[in-house]
Amino acid sequence: MSINNLSAFEIAEKVRQGELKAVQVAEAALAQIKAVDGQPGSLNPAPLSAEEEGKVHAFIQLTEDLALTQAERIDKLVQEGTDPGALAGVPIAIKDIFCVKGTTTTAASKILANFKPPYTATPVQKLIEAGGLVMGKVNLDEFTFGSSNESSAFQPATNNPWQPEYVPGGSSGGSAASVASEEVALSLGTDTGGSIRQPAAFCGVVGLKPTYGRVSRLGLIAFASSLDCPGPLSRNVRDSALMLGVIAGHDPKDSTSSVHPVGDYLKALEQDVRGLRIGLSPDYEALYYPDLESGELQRQSIQKEVQEAVYRSAEVLAKAGAEIIENVPLPNTRYGIPTYFVISRVEAASNLHRFDGVKYGYRTPQDVADLSELYRRSRAEGFGQEPKLRILMGMYVSAAEYASDYYQKALKVRAMIRDDFDQVFAPQGQYRLDALLTPTTATTAFKRKAVYGNSVLMQYSDQMTVATNHAGIPGLTLPGGLDEAGLPIGIQLIANDFREDLILRIGHTFEHLTQDEPWRKIKPQVLRAEVK
């Protein structure tokens, strides 16, 4: 076993006990990145050779000096007998939507390509203080607006390490791919409609969207402020539990961060699933996709192998003592994407008004007649198509003449989606669930260019994840098998507010019970091809 495929938990334990130097870990991670990542994302990419086409391309920016300096500090602390922290020497990739002082923070957009923030985001700061090593910034859809990574202004976009001709998902595609290809043990991502869980499912890793407010958003470049959740991506559930314990907690500088006590997520893993009530819902067995002329929703079954993986997982958990409750109704799940089309766009449009070429970021180099033209030119040249579309859509559906038909209505449907979950998790209710088990995505990863450009279809790849964002509740995805093409299948666990402990516990038990299954022995193609 090489250093690179050790878990975060194992690395931290070995570093703290002096069995492994943090500098060795950093050097091994850098070597792995050099071996598999290829050309970093750039505004002016060079043409790709055939070999480069097969690389991962997760990173926009490597922070080698920063990582090695942090590693040396950790090793010094260990030598002095000082506790270096829960993530001592663990290599971590940061989605390039978080401000990190000393790095550029691009949001994968030309408009922020030169932005060097004067402070570090709270969750990143917590990772550093816990001994984590910041290896660099990883690619994403521009401003997190997408589900395939293809909309990044920094090309080449990230590939799926399992099969490079497939997308890694998004928007945290660079995060998921960097973890799956063993470049890092952990990554910090964000999830607004499924942006941690969908790419984690596509890349065969674990991804956790915590409860809204569980993790501070300070220093996260905002997409939709009422939905955005920072969270971990890792190769196993225990590592997500470990990382959540570090980044969770109230932040006085983010008034929406919660004062709810942070649980002991690692301790929660010591319990099994006996006695837990886990629900299966028919409302997660189909996609409700609109006819683009009439707007009528049409039912489409999800990929058969994905559905079978969910049933198989339920059987595994039932055998371990969980009670599986079938036919749990969540009827408003189907309205998750239409609701998201309104709420997320309104918030995105509001958040994107600050990028105007004045205080930071890109300013048009052209001569302009006045300030108004400066704004227009800078935004026209700096934003890609997806931010422009979201601004226009958000402005339209929140305009005074249309807000009652769209925005106000969407906020009410959001309440109904929340109400669905309240009903099934209510301790005195009919279902009294501890968790729900669902697919994470309706299909496994799709090929590059297969969906990109169709903004409605792309958005629908979040159909299984977005309801939890509307409700604010936590969701965990973990690998549940491979499909016939050899692509990873994600299964999702959902729980009530602040019950991350429950879904981590169930996920950890599932991992343990399936650890010897043949599909778990199969590695992503990029690792199979690698000469170690």
Next chain:
Amino acid sequence: MKTKRISPELFDKLVGLAALELTAEERDYLFEEMNHQLASVKALSQIPLPERIQPSLHGIELEGADPRPDEWQPFSNPTEIIALAPESEDGMVAVPDVRRAK
């Protein structure tokens, strides 16, 4: 039944209000995609909303602390912030003249 589409005139007005400029190709693409998204949103108009349902801004009930006092706190190094501006003069962010509306 076809859904109501946004008109080209209204679309162009929005582009102006959004302080954007679009190429002809961008305009065609974004206009079509916006209409497709509006068709998808039509599903919301068909949902019966019970009287008791109130708009939800966050999904969960926030348990945040009280807002911190509304007191000015100096940033440790304001020159770092000014240095981010594409153009500055004498420690101030510089922009072209604001033309008066006719």
